[in-house]
Amino acid sequence: xxxxxxxxxxxxxxxxxxxxxxxxxxxxxxxxxxxxxxxxxxxxxxxxxxxxxxxxxxxxxxxxxxxxxxxxxxxxxxxxxxxxxxxxxxxxxxxxxxxxxxxxxxxxxxxxxxxxxxxxxxxxxxxxxxxxxxxxxxxxxxxxxxxxxxxxxxxxxxxxxxxxxxxxxxxxxxxxxxxxxxxxxxxxxxxxxxxxxxxxxxxxxxxxxxxxxxxxxxxxxxxxxxxxxxxxxxxxxxxxxxxxxxxxxxxxxxxxxxxxxxxxxxxxxxxxxxxxxxx
Amino acid sequence: xxxxxxxxxxxxxxxxxxxxxxxxxxxxxxxxxxxxxxxxxxxxxxxxxxxxxxxxxxxxxxxxxxxxxxxxxxxxxxxxxxxxxxxxxxxxxxxxxxxxxxxxxxxxxxxxxxxxxxxxxxxxxx
Numbered sequence: 001x002x003x004x005x006x007x008x009x010x011x012x013x014x015x016x017x018x019x020x021x022x023x024x025x026x027x028x029x030x031x032x033x034x035x036x037x038x039x040x041x042x043x044x045x046x047x048x049x050x051x052x053x054x055x056x057x058x059x060x061x062x063x064x065x066x067x068x069x070x071x072x073x074x075x076x077x078x079x080x081x082x083x084x085x086x087x088x089x090x091x092x093x094x095x096x097x098x099x100x101x102x103x104x105x106x107x108x109x110x111x112x113x114x115x116x117x118x119x120x121x122x123x124x125x126x127x128x129x130x131x132x133x134x135x136x137x138x139x140x141x142x143x144x145x146x147x148x149x150x151x152x153x154x155x156x157x158x159x160x161x162x163x164x165x166x167x168x169x170x171x172x173x174x175x176x177x178x179x180x181x182x183x184x185x186x187x188x189x190x191x192x193x194x195x196x197x198x199x200x201x202x203x204x205x206x207x208x209x210x211x212x213x214x215x216x217x218x219x220x221x222x223x224x225x226x227x228x229x230x231x232x233x234x235x236x237x238x239x240x241x242x243x244x245x246x247x248x249x250x251x252x253x254x255x256x257x258x259x260x261x262x263x264x265x266x267x268x269x270x271x272x273x274x275x276x277x278x279x
Numbered sequence: 280x281x282x283x284x285x286x287x288x289x290x291x292x293x294x295x296x297x298x299x300x301x302x303x304x305x306x307x308x309x310x311x312x313x314x315x316x317x318x319x320x321x322x323x324x325x326x327x328x329x330x331x332x333x334x335x336x337x338x339x340x341x342x343x344x345x346x347x348x349x350x351x352x353x354x355x356x357x358x359x360x361x362x363x364x365x366x367x368x369x370x371x372x373x374x375x376x377x378x379x380x381x382x383x384x385x386x387x388x389x390x391x392x393x394x395x396x397x398x399x400x401x402x403x404x405x
Contacts, residue, residue, distance in 0.1 A: 060302050216402075
């Protein structure tokens with residue numbers, strides 16, 4: 001394949017990934033690595049480098065929409081980012097020493113779990129800020145978001161557990177070149193009991209910062225190949241942009257099922273190829 | 280205390296517009312570099328199946344900047360990558376300023392720790 005054909009095909013694939021990822025809310029980044037390694041035969045490390053850059057692109061690109069709606073909590077994001085950024089630095093440092101076949105197996109398992117892991121039930125809307133002098137209150141992590149014209153207040157519980165889980169989420173991000181949004185949402189909604197809207201939008205804010213922490217390490221190590229990052233990043237960005245415009249019109253539940261089946265197949269392929277040392 | 284005042288939101292909105300501009304700039308560099316790259320080397324065979332770290336000049340700020348100024352396609356695209364990496368870093372830097380202006384010392388400190396971690400990860404490129 002020559003460079004023009006290769007770039008065009010990778011662009012088209014990334015466009016689809018970005019589109020479906022944004023439409024279903026499952027994130028486009030996680031599908032980029034299997035797409036590049038399984039379909040285009042790209043080395044795992046180059047694939048992780050290109051994926052990581054596209055993760056930053058979607059996070060920064062979507063920021064203004066979320067801020068306007070008033071859901072994301074910057075304090076929670078930055079507080080937990082101390083955990084994820086350190087985790088990412090450790091994960092990225094470890095990635096160098098882990099064989100790519102093992103990375104592929106870990107990737108497959110993460111893929112399975114982010115496609116099918118259930119989230120906690122959304123806590124009920126509280127009309128006033130919960131009192132108390134918990135660690136979350138002291139760190140001013142409690143907040144509110146608008147819902148039907150009224151403010152819903154929430155409090156952050158089990159802060160140390162959330163912090164620990166976030167370190168793991170960061171390590172996963174650095175190890176695999178993904179945003180690990182699913183792990184971040186898990187830490188926020190399951191462990192800390194935050195409302196779903198707050199955890200997903202705050203996670204979007206955090207994903208870009210975490211990925212930037214790994215990106216520096218990847219760049220120095222030569223994982224980021226510009227000829228590959230170019231079609232991937234432009235494709236994912238264009239796809240995510242189109243996906244956000246179609247959000248209300250499409251039948252999301254059907255799409256999510258389709259996307260999940262695709263992720264299931266890719267996860268199985270990643271694990272199989274990793275176990276048989278073909279990656 | 281209200282966790283996010285209107286002022287807060289205005290600043291955040293301004294920052295997120297800046298981020299948008301950063302993403303647009305990164306995409307423009309990528310696109311320009313990409314067009315030059317495909318115009319010059321579009322017909323050459325390409326493969327990424329074997330990993331051998333990218334040329335050293337594409338892994339440091341000085342090398343990328345030097346190449347981008349001379350319109351080297353790969354360096355231009357990599358410059359786009361750098362701009363993209365810089366957007367979340369800038370976002371954290373602005374958060375430090377915002378918390379400082381609010382006299383929220385705890386979060387000025389927390390944001391500064393995050394910024395230091397990010398700069399630490401980029402130290403190899405300086």
